[in-house]
Amino acid sequence: MTRGTARLLAGITLACCLALPDAARAEYRVLETPHVRLIYQHPAQDFIVDHTARCFENSLRFHSRIFQYPPHEKITLILDDQSDFANAGVWCAPRNFLSTHLAPANFVYETGPSNERMNFTLNHEVAHIVTLDMAQQPERFFRGLFLGKVPEDADHPETMVYNVLTLPRRNAPRWHREGTAVFFETWMSGGLGRAQGPYDEMVFRAMVRDSTPFYDPLGLESEASKADFQVGVNSYLYGTRFSTWLAGQNSPEKFVEWVARRPGSRAYYANQFKHVFGTSLAQSWHQWVDWERSFQRANLDSIRRYPTTSSRDLSARALGSVSSAHLDSAARVLYAAVYYPGRLAHIAAIPLDGGPERALHEVKGPALYFVSSLAWDPDTHTLFYTADNDEWRDLCALDTRTGHSTVLQRDARVGDLAFNRVDKSLWGIRHFNGISTLVRMTPPYRDYRRVFSFPYGRDLYDLDIAPDGTRLAASLAEISGRHTLRLYDLGTLSQGDTTARTLYDFGASVPSSFVFSKDGRRLFGSSYYTGVSNIFRYDLDADSMDVVSNCETGFFRPLDLGGDSLVVFRYSGQGFVPAVIQARPLTDVSAITFYGAQVVEQHPELETWKVPSPSTIDLDSIGVVRGPYHGLRSVRLMTLVPVAEAYKDRGSAGLAAEFSDPLSFHRLSLSATYSPQSSLDDDERFHVSARYERPRWEAYARFNPASFYDFFGPTKTSRKGSNLGLAYHRQLLRDEPRTIEMRLGLDGWTGLERLPRDQNVEVPDDFDRLVSPYLQIKGSNVRSSIGAVDQEKGHRWSFLYGNNVVRFHHLDGETWLGFPLAQATLDLGVPLPLRKSSIWLRTAGGYSPGDRDEPFANFFLGGFGNNWVDHQEVKRYREAGSFPGIEIDNAAGTNFARAMIDLNLPPHTFQRLGTPALYGSWLRFSVFSSGLVTNMDAADLRRKLANVGVQADLRIQVFARQSMTLSSGYARAFERGAATQDEWMVSLKIL
């Protein structure tokens, strides 16, 4: 290749990058007060911005008063509409950052009682920020020293320590943080919240009833998040309950003293607990468990004062989270979407006459608790269901006879489906830009028409249509958190007239899943009216409501079987169990006691925690500035920290700096270190790295790059030389879990001694310069069951084309030569009958037409690839360049093919291995065997190798927040005509 050709190639690559459209052009606006930088999409979200700012200021005022917290930086708050249901999250390093979805709340099983979403969400999230961000000595000193709060950075793992030093309260378990925020949210909302949540009461009542052991703080973090169908929600459940008990037994002020970081407090949450309460956290936890058992026994006794309703289970096992169910009378089965540990979420056919449930079709993107929204057309045997339930929902149709599923509408954002058998219309609720809209679809259901958009804060849910097709029953939530059961006339509703008959006002209780009886004269649904989720029957003729069950745990999602028989879903510790009950009106059903109600009686000061109306906040008097968001202008130096790296086995020390804007649209990372050893040439003592990233773009420059990880183990990434690069990357397909990503880049080196990616391969003596344009496309569609530690099903593929364009320097001049290379991988996996286990076929192949003697034209494979201390993928043996059993880069060739069978055995989750500050979470084993052929087109140079190996990975949690993985592996490699080789691998992945 000539110099001109190389330049042309580089030019074309760059032109391709620039020609690609930059889709990240959406306009953001900002509303700033002295305390918040509220960023939103203009003009769509204009309507909610001021209210959000008022809610924020309202919440911050409360927390500042309670915690004596003077905000020392603006909190960045971004509104988005990325999900169909409300949710939010916070980050505290390097800035305080709060992200909140605009969508309506989810009312399923009344797991999260709430009032107006912004008011409620910000009460919760600001509690997180304040309790995490509060600082005393020594963190104030370290924040000053490092110029801010240091986030972990995989390139510089010392930042883990700096993070602990600058943000010590982040190192607390999730149950502690969520329990705290929920406690505040409840009392700031005047009692509406999970601290008085009926679902929470049910969970602990069921545990006591069934003599299920309680997790201790260690088991809660290590096992419950993996083995239980509610996974991470257990942190909310236990945390809320323990926090409420603690405040009840002591006082709200004592509780605040524990979670606050006031002068004289201890930095570590557990130490502060002992400091405040004079006893250990573990001891208190045991006391709470004893108390909880006795409290729930009293509630169970109260329920049992009257005869309880017996049920006949339709399934031998609990099905975890379940959707609404639909009855196929002809086939005598129930259809419901289910989601439980060990299986991918699926639509199940549950026989009414007994027998195991049968999986009909996988549900893509299931949601915890409601899994998917379902509607049933018995005439065409079509089950309508939703996918991507935690994002923008797709509408799908499943033929229950063939199991064939079709996507009808992508990103329709419609759920709460109901089918009108009379005119074949499908109804649903769309969530878009914060608004609930009733929509109607007609065959072939490829689009919808709006019927009515409810005002902000009024959300319709749990729809059902009468068998005669004339009426629609639904529940309506209001801003106050009040819920009513309503009946609409479909004829007038179709004309946009939303006049409804309010059947029953449930107050703060959710009227859940009310459905018509077979004759259309009654509605059956559930409510925690008595504190326990019982089944209620509403007689439309008599205009009367009756309770028809007295349950010890909770009955949900009733379905009329005819006569007095109802299918219900009974709550158990392992999830919901389909069962049949006889539903007859009861006159005697006792209520239970909510512990939260007792606590507020004992400590009436909690009544004063209720925040005033957000409308009392006068933004103008606070001082508001509005305008467009300018990312580049907002870039600031965030942290400056000392770092250490290794270069050619020599240590180096220096500084690393991070610059960014609040939305991280522009990020600049700089590091410079110096190796003082005289054994290094002068021109190799400085190590500089600069990386600039913005959405879809990345540019970097490095000089003699060094790495912290080169201190440890066989894998070395430091290189002599100067490196410049530019890359453009974007997602070509984003339909989780289906993704396709593209990366197009240009990478250049001078002064290299060894190949950039192959540490054991020296460049030729006459090497002068390397320019590598490349294109990489990666696709993935892998799924796993709830609580899994690895992918269990699907496929993953990649294609890489690159061209190593090299300038060689000879005595007689310079020559440019190009060495194109192409490499592809394909992995296919299926789950095994053993829970959370899978088997994968992993293949890789590469081809280069270049000179076999030229290093730049070869592929190099070998070794596990893990370093003793590492930050990359734990299962590195799966990657195309690995071949455990032989030395790194030992097998070379201008072409190669590799196939691997990878058996991933079920992980073992530990309930108790270590202490809350350092514990093992799970251990998993993988066994693999692979075959490799190189230089397939040259018999004399061809190598055929095989290997067999095993790898064990132990997940370790440090200070509750930091996940590390200790891996150990062994592999033996075989090659015809050569001695067998083996390799041991030990690695600790720290970030």
Added chain:
Amino acid sequence: MKNARSVFVTALVLIGVVIGVGVWKGAIPPKFGTEGAIGAAKRYSSQQITDSDVRLGDGSIQSFIQSDLFHAIATNPDFQKVLKSDAFKNGVKVDNMLDVVADSRKAGHGQQDFSQLVASTDFQQMTASADFKKAIRDPKVQNLLANEDFQKWSATEDFKSYIADAQKGKNQDASKGVVKDAKSAEYKALTANADMKEALSNADFIAAAANTDMAKVIKENQKWLANQDFMTLLANEDFQTLVASEDYQNLVASEEFQHLVANEDFQKIAKNQDFQKWLKEDYAAVVAASEDMQKNKAQDQ
């Protein structure tokens, strides 16, 4: 007897005291777990936030965003094509078109109603005609349709016979490829302009005028056809495809659409430059930008 009466009175007083204490303590009437009662669980709740506590900003943009029209714009590939087309992005000034809508509104529901135009069968047939699609690409034909004299003439019998003759080839000199003159004064005035004459000779235009009810469309929508932005849109192939699509026809025939286009708030929103910018951008960019932003963050909660 007196003693008995004292006992009776004392008993009454005692009962009264007991009842009074019971009421005061909340034990009467019984609320929890009594025979024949469904006990409502007691949860503490104070006065909750109400609608008046939630002060929202201007809802007009929200109203439009929630409409079927916006849904179609955001999701229908035909709408997307039009929005992304260079003709729409660079050539169409929504404001000018909206002025025509506003003018027609002031004049009451009449011939210039945009919603009636785009929903009319004649208009859809005309734009679906292959001849019209070809003809309208010619700027001279565009100018012709916008021309006031032509619009007047097109309503006459002379125009009809001119087109009919031209279609039959009677007034066409095949050897020269030109169309013979019509007789009316309007025609003469019109063809004083060479471009207009050339446009009237356009074979595709003649075929379109002969095979569709173009004259009726022109008569009923003179202002629209005089609008250069609308004409740019009309000449856009993507717009022609959109107008021919069933989804579009259903949408523009819907009451909501008719109501929306006639709504003053909608006029304001649609004229809002920021909104136009937002609308013309790929809607997915909003999501993409958010995702890019979130990607680099490690969530604390």
